[in-house]
Amino acid sequence: MSRSTHEVHLAIYDLSNGMARSLSAQFLGPQHAIDVLPHTALVVFGKEYFFGRGIEWCHPQEFRMTRGIHPIEIQLLGHTTRTATEFEEWCRLQAQNGRFGVESYDLLSRNCNNFSHDAALEGLQLGRGVPQWILEVPQKFLSSPMGMMVRPILEQMQITNSAPTNIGPGGSGVGGNRGMGLPNSFDSGNSSSSVPLATPPSPAAAVANPWANIPSSSPPSSSKAKAKEASPSPNTEKNTPLLNKQTGPLLSTDTKVVSACVSRLIPDENDKKRDALMKLAETNATWTKADITSVHQQLMSFIETGSGVSFALMLLRLAVLRQPTSGEAISDKSTGLLVDMLLEGKEHLTKSATTKSMAWCVLSNAIGSKNPPSWLGDLSESANEEYLRLIDLALNDGNPISDASSSSSNISLRQSAIAFLYNVSRHLAQGEGKKASQGGENDELSETTMAILIGCLENLNEEKDAVSLTRRYMCVGQLLKAKRFGKTAIGLVRDLGLFDGVCNNCENGSDLNGLAKEVAKLLDT
Numbered sequence: 001m002s003r004s005t006h007e008v009h010l011a012i013y014d015l016s017n018g019m020a021r022s023l024s025a026q027f028l029g030p031q032h033a034i035d036v037l038p039h040t041a042l043v044v045f046g047k048e049y050f051f052g053r054g055i056e057w058c059h060p061q062e063f064r065m066t067r068g069i070h071p072i073e074i075q076l077l078g079h080t081t082r083t084a085t086e087f088e089e090w091c092r093l094q095a096q097n098g099r100f101g102v103e104s105y106d107l108l109s110r111n112c113n114n115f116s117h118d119a120a121l122e123g124l125q126l127g128r129g130v131p132q133w134i135l136e137v138p139q140k141f142l143s144s145p146m147g148m149m150v151r152p153i154l155e156q157m158q159i160t161n162s163a164p165t166n167i168g169p170g171g172s173g174v175g176g177n178r179g180m181g182l183p184n185s186f187d188s189g190n191s192s193s194s195v196p197l198a199t200p201p202s203p204a205a206a207v208a209n210p211w212a213n214i215p216s217s218s219p220p221s222s223s224k225a226k227a228k229e230a231s232p233s234p235n236t237e238k239n240t241p242l243l244n245k246q247t248g249p250l251l252s253t254d255t256k257v258v259s260a261c262v263s264r265l266i267p268d269e270n271d272k273k274r275d276a277l278m279k280l281a282e283t284n285a286t287w288t289k290a291d292i293t294s295v296h297q298q299l300m301s302f303i304e305t306g307s308g309v310s311f312a313l314m315l316l317r318l319a320v321l322r323q324p325t326s327g328e329a330i331s332d333k334s335t336g337l338l339v340d341m342l343l344e345g346k347e348h349l350t351k352s353a354t355t356k357s358m359a360w361c362v363l364s365n366a367i368g369s370k371n372p373p374s375w376l377g378d379l380s381e382s383a384n385e386e387y388l389r390l391i392d393l394a395l396n397d398g399n400p401i402s403d404a405s406s407s408s409s410n411i412s413l414r415q416s417a418i419a420f421l422y423n424v425s426r427h428l429a430q431g432e433g434k435k436a437s438q439g440g441e442n443d444e445l446s447e448t449t450m451a452i453l454i455g456c457l458e459n460l461n462e463e464k465d466a467v468s469l470t471r472r473y474m475c476v477g478q479l480l481k482a483k484r485f486g487k488t489a490i491g492l493v494r495d496l497g498l499f500d501g502v503c504n505n506c507e508n509g510s511d512l513n514g515l516a517k518e519v520a521k522l523l524d525t
Contacts, residue, residue, distance in 0.1 A: 005079040045084040051115030070466035249368025306348030313358035329371035357416035395455035429482035
């Protein structure tokens with residue numbers, strides 16, 4: 001009797017979300033530029049297998065939604081006659097003998113792509129593995145003049161987040177809490193603060209993005225804050241598990257590029273100004289108000305003069321997250337200047353999509369920080385024309401209809417702009433603005449709220465980038481589930497006839513249809 005066969009697909013991801021193509025030449029030189037930072041995984045038996053902290057697996061949709069990353073290509077490698085039990089036994093053996101164990105990752109010879117290659121050829125007994133160009137990326141990178149300096153960037157090629165299941169030597173999960181064969185879980189042990197498109201908050205486990213474009217979540221600063229974020233809204237009773245997980249802000253916290261950025265801004269290693277900037281790489285460092293204020297001033301001087309703008313913005317996105325021990329908000333001046341420069345269309349800040357996406361990343365981090373800038377309160381004031389212009393600018397940069405919409409830099413710009421809009425939506429939905437305590441559950445919608453809601457739903461069907469589309473649904477979901485004005489927002493969407501666009505994406509068969517269906521449920525009341 002012949003054995004049944006199973007299709008095996010190779011999922012290829014770009015951890016830089018398109019930014020490697022546009023920025024790697026600046027870091028590495030034209031001859032050593034790389035198009036993507038590849039991560040690969042094998043999709044077979046209804047699961048996605050990859051190498052991170054050991055060999056891990058989860059449902060493909062869960063992996064992509066919880067990591068906020070989607071394949072740039074899916075290749076059919078062939079058909080295997082191996083069963084899931086046989087393949088997972090092979091995986092256990094590799095973990096047991098240390099070949100692909102928890103501590104065995106090696107940049108050059110044992111990374112996620114090497115696992116996918118060997119697992120395809122040996123574990124699944126296929127005749128085809130990972131494309132050679134992917135396997136050669138580490139050596140190409142390290143052969144560049146700056147390769148060794150920024151080696152930590154490429155060391156994050158493996159996805160090191162806690163996955164639903166880790167295949168250990170004895171078949172048990174990380175910490176023994178989820179073993180092979182146990183039911184999948186959609187969270188990572190921290191469901192109250194994990195969100196789609198965001199990685200777990202542990203710095204050691206964060207997916208690195210050297211271009212500051214893939215945001216990661218940050219947990220609430222206290223149990224009181226966590227309880228506030230998890231409080232039910234009028235729509236919580238609906239079956240919206242994906243939207244319910246979106247309690248934290250989208251933040252970009254990767255520190256792997258600090259050294260490279262500082263070296264480009266201040267090449268002289270003896271210059272003492274480097275020390276304060278290098279301190280940004282220390283996630284647990286303590287700051288005085290004077291020290292962190294000095295860092296903001298130093299970085300803004302680079303940005304205002306147009307010198308090393310991209311590198312300064314990469315560092316400023318971290319500076320806005322660093323808080324002085326006094327607990328005061330210190331990002332008002334720097335972010336306020338950045339807002340003015342964006343609205344004025346300063347050429348050295350807005351001439352390239354790459355630099356502009358960095359600016360949105362800085363503002364997004366500032367809004368999602370523990371002490372957001374005071375001007376954020378003005379975003380909920382309908383009469384504040386300046387900040388309405390800022391929202392309109394973000395919506396324009398997030399618009400998928402443009403001549404260059406498919407270019408990698410423009411895709412990254414859309415992703416960053418919509419991440420900013422998501423953090424603003426979260427702020428508005430939680431009622432943290434100046435009018436938070438006024439009104440009941442049927443409050444009128446501010447102009448800011450209406451602009452984001454309508455803007456994110458317009459051109460929904462024209463958006464081809466999965467990350468940007470997902471973030472649009474996240475924005476809409478936050479506003480529709482808002483305790484103060486959710487019902488009013490739902491009524492507005494119905495009145496404007498924007499419901500059909502949401503429903504169209506419910507049926508497209510993509511990994512995003514789960515979020516689309518949940519938004520549709522909120523509207524179908």
